[in-house]
Amino acid sequence: MAGFLKVLFRNLLEGPCTDPYPFGKTFSPPSIRGKVLINPELCMGCGMCVYSCTAKAINITPLSDASGYTITVWRNTCCLCASCKHYCPMGAMSISDDWHLAHAADEKYALVERHTIKFTPCSNCGAMIRPLPLPMLKRLYAASDVDPEKIRSLCPKCRQIEAASQIVQNSGADAAKAENS
Amino acid sequence: MTDTLLGIMHMCIFPGGLFALAIGFLFKGIDRRVEARLQRRVGPPLLQPWIDAAKLLTKETMIPKTACRQAFLLAPVFGFTGMAVCAAFIPIAGVFDGLSNMGDLLVIFYLLPIPAIAIMLGGSASSSPFSAIGFSREMLMMLAYETPLLMILLSVAMLVGKSIAGTWGAEFSLLKIVLWQQENGSLGLNPSMIPAFIAYLIFLPGTMGAIPFDIPEAETEIIEGPLLEYGGPLLALFQITSALKTFVVLGLGVALFFPGVISQWWPINLIWFIVKCLVLMLISLTLVKSATGRFRIDQAFRFYITVPMALALCSLILVWVI
Amino acid sequence: MSLDTMLKKLSVSSPWLFRINAGSCNGCDVELATTACIPRYDVERFGCKYCGSPRHADIVLITGPLTARMRDRVLRVWHDIPEPKVTVAVGVCPISGGVFREGYSIRGPIDRYIPVDVNVPGCPPRPQAILESVVLARSIWLKKLGLEK
Numbered sequence: 001m002a003g004f005l006k007v008l009f010r011n012l013l014e015g016p017c018t019d020p021y022p023f024g025k026t027f028s029p030p031s032i033r034g035k036v037l038i039n040p041e042l043c044m045g046c047g048m049c050v051y052s053c054t055a056k057a058i059n060i061t062p063l064s065d066a067s068g069y070t071i072t073v074w075r076n077t078c079c080l081c082a083s084c085k086h087y088c089p090m091g092a093m094s095i096s097d098d099w100h101l102a103h104a105a106d107e108k109y110a111l112v113e114r115h116t117i118k119f120t121p122c123s124n125c126g127a128m129i130r131p132l133p134l135p136m137l138k139r140l141y142a143a144s145d146v147d148p149e150k151i152r153s154l155c156p157k158c159r160q161i162e163a164a165s166q167i168v169q170n171s172g173a174d175a176a177k178a179e180n181s
Numbered sequence: 182m183t184d185t186l187l188g189i190m191h192m193c194i195f196p197g198g199l200f201a202l203a204i205g206f207l208f209k210g211i212d213r214r215v216e217a218r219l220q221r222r223v224g225p226p227l228l229q230p231w232i233d234a235a236k237l238l239t240k241e242t243m244i245p246k247t248a249c250r251q252a253f254l255l256a257p258v259f260g261f262t263g264m265a266v267c268a269a270f271i272p273i274a275g276v277f278d279g280l281s282n283m284g285d286l287l288v289i290f291y292l293l294p295i296p297a298i299a300i301m302l303g304g305s306a307s308s309s310p311f312s313a314i315g316f317s318r319e320m321l322m323m324l325a326y327e328t329p330l331l332m333i334l335l336s337v338a339m340l341v342g343k344s345i346a347g348t349w350g351a352e353f354s355l356l357k358i359v360l361w362q363q364e365n366g367s368l369g370l371n372p373s374m375i376p377a378f379i380a381y382l383i384f385l386p387g388t389m390g391a392i393p394f395d396i397p398e399a400e401t402e403i404i405e406g407p408l409l410e411y412g413g414p415l416l417a418l419f420q421i422t423s424a425l426k427t428f429v430v431l432g433l434g435v436a437l438f439f440p441g442v443i444s445q446w447w448p449i450n451l452i453w454f455i456v457k458c459l460v461l462m463l464i465s466l467t468l469v470k471s472a473t474g475r476f477r478i479d480q481a482f483r484f485y486i487t488v489p490m491a492l493a494l495c496s497l498i499l500v501w502v503i
Numbered sequence: 504m505s506l507d508t509m510l511k512k513l514s515v516s517s518p519w520l521f522r523i524n525a526g527s528c529n530g531c532d533v534e535l536a537t538t539a540c541i542p543r544y545d546v547e548r549f550g551c552k553y554c555g556s557p558r559h560a561d562i563v564l565i566t567g568p569l570t571a572r573m574r575d576r577v578l579r580v581w582h583d584i585p586e587p588k589v590t591v592a593v594g595v596c597p598i599s600g601g602v603f604r605e606g607y608s609i610r611g612p613i614d615r616y617i618p619v620d621v622n623v624p625g626c627p628p629r630p631q632a633i634l635e636s637v638v639l640a641r642s643i644w645l646k647k648l649g650l651e652k
Contacts, residue, residue: 004472011221018223018545021631022638032629055595055602055626077599079626102623102636104643105614108598111624213547222545229517229550236514236561239507241585243558400555412558412585 033080034099036073040115042092042133045069049084049093058084067128068118075101075111090136122155124162129155145170188269191280196432197268197425204455205424206230208431211459212467219471230424237417245307245410252306257411257418260299264425267292271432272356274363275442275450284353286334289433293330293388296422297323300397303419304407315406318478319397325485326387326394332493333377333384337368337437340500359440369438373499378438380492385465387485388430389423392470396478431458511648514561515641517550521560521584525577525613527567530627531594535564537630544630549637557583562640564633565619568596568603569611581617587647589640591621593633598622 019026028034036057049058049071057078062069084093103111119128132140137148146166151159192198210227217224226232244253269280270289301319304312335351341361342350352358368374387394398406408419435457442450476484522535538546539553546553554560557580569577581590595601597613604611613619620643623636 005468008219008468008472011219014221016218016223016545017221017542018548019543019631022635026631056604074599076622076624077595077601077604078624079595079602081626099625099629099632100635101625101628102621102632102639104639105592105619105622108614108622217545217547221542223548224545225547225550226516232513232517232550235510236517239510239514240561240587243583243585400553404555405559408559409556410558412556416559 028097028099030097032097032099033082033095034097035075035095035101036078036080036082036084036113037094037096038071038073038113038115039092039094040071040117042090042135043071043115043117044090044092044130044132045071045117046089048087048089052083052087053078054081054083055079063116066119068116068130070114070116073113074109075113076108090133120153122158123153124158125155127155127157188280191269191277192266196271196273196277196428197265201265201268201425201428202421204458205421205427206234208427208459208462209424212462212470215463215467216471219467230420234417234420237412237420238414240413242413242415243410245309247308248410249306249308252302253410254415256299256303256306257415257422259302260296260422261418261425263292263295263299264422264429267295267429268425268432270355271429272359272436272440273432273451273454274359274436274440275444276447276454278356285355286338286353286358289355289429290331290334293426293429293433294323294327296426297388299422300407300419303411303415304409307407307410309409311403311405311409312407314403315397315409318403319407321478321482322387322394322397322485325482326384326489329380329485329489329493330384330388332490332497333381333437336377336493336496336500337374339497340368340371340374343500355436359436362440363442367439367441373503374438374496376492376499377496380489380496381434381438382461382465383485383489383492385430385434385461386469387481389427389466391466393473393476394481395475396481399475427462428458431461434458434461508650511650512645514648515645518561518589518637518641518644519552519554519559520546520562520564520637521554521557523563523565523577523580524573525565525567525597525611526570526573527594527596531566531596534627534630534633535566535593538633541630544634546634546637549641551637557581558585560584561588561644562637563588563590564593565590565597565613565617566593568600568606568609569613569616571608571610574610574616577613578616587644589620589644589647590617591623591636591640592619593623593636594628595624595626598624601626 045060047060050060055077057074059072060069082095085095119130122129131152134148134152137152141148144167146163151162154162194200209230213229214224214227244250267289270285272278297319301316304316337358338351338353341358342352345352345361362368369378390398398408408416411419435454439457443453444450524532538544563581563584592598592613596603597611600609600611603609621636621640623632625632
């Protein structure tokens with residue numbers, strides 16, 4: 001009896017602890033999952049996010065003239081599980097802390113994150129490819145002396161040949177160096 | 182003729198009708214605000230009951246197809262009229278003597294359950310199973326809290342009657358009870374009346390349908406019970422009735438136990454009366470409401486026929502003995 | 504300003520909320536309960552009240568993807584709510600079906616049957632986002648009353 005009276009009295013003294021939101025500020029914890037964002041620089045269109053998305057919110061469709069693809073996230077069906085972020089090999093998906101998602105119903109289909117990503121021709125053979133992002137290349141060829149900048153604009157086949165020839169050249173140079181010394 | 186007109190004025194403007202409504206809505210606003218503060222919330226604005234009533238007036242009224250139309254429409258009017266008349270019988274010490282001063286305690290006792298009866302009538306007329314459950318619960322609650330009220334009124338009447346007549350007797354005029362207390366000290370401080378006063382404090386949340394005893398209108402289990410089918414202006418009328426009832430039961434409590442005056446000038450006395458009502462409400466309704474959950478109907482019934490009953494009986498015996 | 508307009512303007516400050524669970528997993532329902540019960544969010548400061556009866560409601564909060572069994576009941580309860588009413592879809596399920604979309608027992612999304620006014624996506628949405636939607640619903644209610652364009 002006295003216990004709850006004490007609690008009530010203390011509540012009265014301490015005053016309300018209500019957030020002034022939506023008329024004032026509120027807080028967002030750092031780990032909050034808000035809107036999903038795609039970094040079009042990094043996306044390769046591999047489809048891992050489409051496969052892992054539990055709510056089928058992500059869609060990758062090739063353009064009709066096969067010159068690229070569009071990647072779409074519909075926020076109205078995204079359940080913020082962040083598995084796309086977890087499985088994306090390129091790290092292109094990210095979850096922002098922006099949770100202001102309430103909207104009038106006529107904007108229902110406007111709540112989309114959409115990026116059209118164009119292919120570029122291979123500088124050697126001219127096949128349409130999506131060039132690997134530079135950070136990824138740097139990571140892939142970290143152990144060898146291949147210059148990632150040079151092979152970036154090549155299609156996978158030409159890249160293999162180019163990388164192999166670079167490695168051979170380098171090792172030849174190394175061998176020559178060793179002989180000279 | 183002028184007496185009749187004066188009586189109607191008392192029922193419609195002061196202290197029944199408009200004045201009681203203003204006080205009732207003000208109290209309900211304060212009640213919600215203080216309850217929120219006790220729970221560390223901000224709470225609604227003080228004028229929220231007025232805004233609620235205004236909103237309900239703009240909404241459409243829906244009458245269920247299977248309802249008994251006349252009873253459904255008339256029940257809120259019935260409750261409202263009963264309470265507006267009842268409010269005119271409450272004497273405000275030093276301001277207003279009450280509409281009648283012969284046996285008005287009995288009239289109040291008969292008029293007090295009218296809102297509950299109106300709710301029961303409306304609930305049973307609306308032909309909904311939830312309303313039927315609410316109806317039976319409301320009736321059980323009414324039985325439970327009216328009996329201690331009768332004992333409380335009886336003990337007060339007997340104490341005053343005994344003192345005035347010198348022998349056995351009961352005084353059923355509320356005005357005379359008030360005047361007697363102004364001469365001989367408030368009954369709330371009288372040792373033999375303290376149990377009755379505590380019983381009255383326990384009676385208040387029951388009759389107001391406030392939280393530990395809001396079993397008939399439990400919105401989480403029987404979705405507002407008898408008020409389920411009401412909406413729009415009819416529901417506003419029920420809310421107005423409830424506000425009037427707040428005024429009546431608190432005013433009755435003040436008149437029975439603490440009717441002292443502090444000045445010769447009537448506005449001061451009026452404010453003093455309102456302050457006393459407010460304190461009574463904060464103790465018996467708001468404080469309890471903000472810290473408790475809801476009883477089950479059988480628990481509430483058992484509680485009412487044991488605790489307040491025993492306290493009131495205790496007072497009655499003390500009056501008899503002393 | 505006429506009395507009618509004044510009452511209508513006032514009425515927006517007293518939105519009574521009513522929840523319909525259209526087969527929800529209860530996640531959104533818990534978030535709705537927090538807006539009322541946790542002092543930090545306190546929905547009562549806008550004059551809101553969670554009411555038990557659909558007849559008293561002004562703003563309807565629908566959660567869940569509208570399952571086959573719930574469909575007729577939801578529609579029946581929704582039609583029992585007096586006009587003017589504002590419908591809010593809480594969570595991704597009523598908006599699009601969410602993770603349950605195209606399931607064998609799902610008849611949603613809810614705007615196939617009911618005109619929805621406000622959407623709050625999230626799984627579940629934050630209590631603050633729900634408060635945001637209630638404020639948005641109030642402005643839509645004003646529009647429905649013809650007081651604001």
